Amino acid sequence: MKKVELVATKRASEGTKGATTIRRAKRVPCVLYGGADTVHFSVDEAALRKLVYTPESYRIELDIDGEKRMALLHDKQFHPISDAVMHADFMEMSDTKEARVVLAVKLKGQAAGIKLGGVLSQPLRKLRVKGLPASLPEHLDVDITHLELNSSIRVSDLKFPGIVIAEKATDVIATVKMAKKEEVVAVAAAVSTAVPAAGAAAAGAAAAPAADAKKGEAPKAAAKPAAKK
Numbered sequence: 001m002k003k004v005e006l007v008a009t010k011r012a013s014e015g016t017k018g019a020t021t022i023r024r025a026k027r028v029p030c031v032l033y034g035g036a037d038t039v040h041f042s043v044d045e046a047a048l049r050k051l052v053y054t055p056e057s058y059r060i061e062l063d064i065d066g067e068k069r070m071a072l073l074h075d076k077q078f079h080p081i082s083d084a085v086m087h088a089d090f091m092e093m094s095d096t097k098e099a100r101v102v103l104a105v106k107l108k109g110q111a112a113g114i115k116l117g118g119v120l121s122q123p124l125r126k127l128r129v130k131g132l133p134a135s136l137p138e139h140l141d142v143d144i145t146h147l148e149l150n151s152s153i154r155v156s157d158l159k160f161p162g163i164v165i166a167e168k169a170t171d172v173i174a175t176v177k178m179a180k181k182e183e184v185v186a187v188a189a190a191v192s193t194a195v196p197a198a199g200a201a202a203a204g205a206a207a208a209p210a211a212d213a214k215k216g217e218a219p220k221a222a223a224k225p226a227a228k229k
Contacts, residue, residue, distance in 0.1 A: 009027075010064060028044075
């Protein structure tokens, strides 16, 4: 997992009034949990947005007034209208302690089933995982090259060194299926092919008894000439 630095300043006031003043200065009030103490601080809004609006996960080195602490961005709150970041929670990390994070899933390659007319879908785009900080990547790469038509890749199929995936083993990551429109066309074609065949068979079956009946008829006797008086 890539490490990035974020410069922070301790907050003099922890109340709502103090948070409002911080936001007016284009900064975001934040809290650091999980360590020896809880730290209230603020960071530049523009710098934090670069870490929030990205699918990647980072180890964040917080420089809080010169004191450096390693952390993960744990939670954030947004303004309901402007979508601006209103508050952020960070969880302190330790090199010897497992961390729980949410990582984005990136599919690599082209699925074999697509070449046969299949459509790729990805039900899960993020996965909850846990592992030591040194083992955590920025995202999870999943190779779909050998994904055939009507096949799926599930959580149980994924293996990443030093990482435990905290999702159900049966959850589907990616799947390739025939497009619904093509399925309907295929079914219609099969039905249209079967109907004439069935009709021909029925006609043949009806004609057979008639033919048999004709074959079984006795030949009519020739009319005898009238006797002379």
